Amino acid sequence: MGKTIAEKILSKKSGQNVKANDIVIADLDFVMGQDGTSPLAIRAFDEMKASKVFDPNRVAMVIDHSSPSPLEGVSELHQQMRTFANDKNIILYDIGDGVCHQLVPEQGHVVPGDLVIGADSHTCTYGAINVFSTGVGSTDLAAGIISGKIWFKVPETFKFVLNGKLPKGVYSKDLILYLIGDVTADGATYMAAEYVGEAIKELSIDDRFTISNMAIEMGAKCGLMEADGKTIEWVKKHSDKDFETVSADTDAVYAQVKEYDVSNLEPQIAKPHTVDNVSPISEVAGLPVQQGVIGTCTNGRLEDLRIAAEILKGQKINKDSRLIVAPASRNIMLQAMREGTLEVLIEAGAAVVTPGCGPCVGTHNGVPSDGENVISTANRNFKGRMGNNKAFVYLGSPATVAASMITGKLTDPREFIK
Template identity: 50%
Template sequence: MGMTITEKILASHAGKDVVESGEIIDARLDLTLANDITAPLSLEEFDKVGAKKVFDPEKVVFVLDHFTPNKDIPSAENCKRIREFSRKYGITHVYDGGACGIEHALLPEEGLVVPGDVVIGADSHTCTYGALGAFSTGVGSTDLTYGMVTGRNWFKVPESIKFHCYGTWQQWVTGKDLILAIIGMIGVDGALYASMEYTGEAISALSMDSRFAIANMAIEAGAKNGIFTVDEKTLAYVKDRGQKPHAVFESDGNAKYREVFEIDAGKIGLKVACPSLPSNVKDVEELGDTHVDQVVIGSCTNGRLEDLAMAAEILKGRTVAPDTRCIVIPATPKIYLEAMRRGYLETFVEARCIVSPPTCGPCLGGHMGILAKGEKAIATTNRNFVGRMGHPESEVYLAGPAVAAASAVKGSISHPLEVA
């Protein structure tokens, strides 16, 4: 029996010729990641076990993106702890202040992850890097400590589920709509501890930004990771950042899959996940005049340049509805600068949007856009659980950038054609 991409990457890092789903392996790591919320817990464990150094100062990454600029004293203390640790142990990649972006947009942009890598992060959306043909997954802070110290971690090899997508995408539809459609189809536990593998001509047609959005939300289906075949777009993305693949793997023709789904991209419309599960998915046309108090365009799912371009196209020459707030968050400083050069930020400001520096803030109900009791938001983020963005009696709808921007203009959940 052949192997999938995920199995081949894990086998190569475990020093084995073959691995099978369900097998427990000890694998070498190429990168470990933590942020300003999860790193302090790992550093406490680091001290408890008496560690004297990290396995490689160039392969430990800290991104202070969740509560920065610091929103309160505890967040300031957490960041101070990370800075002190990084200076003590010579950590190379510490992203703070004006150099900081949202971690899962920042690491690929900086060329820190390449095809064939094994990456762990103390953040569940670490699965984003599967868009590059890497095996990446979220872990707990204690597992991260072990990885930081030893450069290794144990894994149970996941089963794989293939999503073969064919056909031509409709206007405005992006990878966000595909992954919402899939989660709506299989549920939030439909890919539990599995690898979600994406193939087909429609996948090849997607931009890297869309692929990152799809891989990012693998965890919302309960998956261990999401992963894409490395193609010319992947290689061009990596090359543009001065890097080359660790290794390029393809699934064998006789690889074993738990399930295979055939999806016609032409039938995927603009999707919205309604409160309070990412699987409560409906077509935008079904939601009528659902008023929204706040719109958030950003996050590690949809704060990239393609997302901002789409939102700017819809908001150009228009204004945000009087009873609605719209927050736009470019995911990294480089995206912020390029959006500025292209005039997107001017468009957003003229449309009466709030333009924020890169932050995870509102996505996790941290800061920069907390919802009050009874308020509704539509966001390009990845989770809409009860209380996710603020008060437990607020509600969050998830969508792609086109629907979010159109909804900001109308003040209610809307299709882009409604504002054309």
């Protein structure tokens, strides 16, 4: 009987021949925490009476959720992380370096075939480059930091076969929102989502990260893709590590398989207050929006900023709206500056903030007012997600956000694409 990607990686990392629903203890290739979870992991580390980490070169902490610190109490937590990182000689990404899920692959810490945990639910992002990566709690993170191992229940796999090619003006964000709307927020709970097909092969690696990032929004444990030529080229550009790619066997057993043709997909919007409350833009176009956000670990990459800049070039943000742009990393911000992309966004009226998660999680850098509508490229729109439970958050692609900022209302971006 053949194996899925998830079964193969967990078999290799546990040294056992495993299948779905087996319980294993597996070796970790990389471990990561962010400033919302690392302080709790440090406390658990101390409570476990540990003194050393399993490998300082394979443990990172990232200050990105409240970066720079907006509050005295947060500053104390950041200092705990800096002290721990210094004492244990682990990797630390400090304020302004960027979002954890951009930095981990961008800085070459993970490669195809790896097994990775992070104390953040969107750690599933790295599945786009053939990595089994998943979110864990702070106590499990501490155990991983100490031992370099963690236990898993091997997930069943939900296979998404995506045929056709996305139409012009429709992006990977629209595709993943559509899939989440179709299978619902718990339609793939504790499964490995495996994305295959012509539509995936056509996407850039930046686009693929967007899809894997949001696997958790359908309940999935990870969002896996096979490694093709684009993947290998991207990984070799960012990492000097040796690796072996992992593909599913042709006779692998799947818990569920769904097939789609994406050729006629239109831009999608997730409406408040759940990510699976999805509809085509045509059903919600015209709703006034007071704020837009382009960024986050889902859509703050260079391609996302370029797409927005292409629409906003020579345009102005509507007088009744405001746009916040948060590049996903310092490197992306610098590249966007050098090529003029940020200049276009700023001239249009955007406020560019420090690379980080602030607007998405509602810690700072853009908390909306009561009753305001926000159109965001983020991955969640739960009530209160952006820091105000009386605001309404809609999710869409960078193109949809950019177009909506010109008109001041939810707008089909294809109206502005030449």
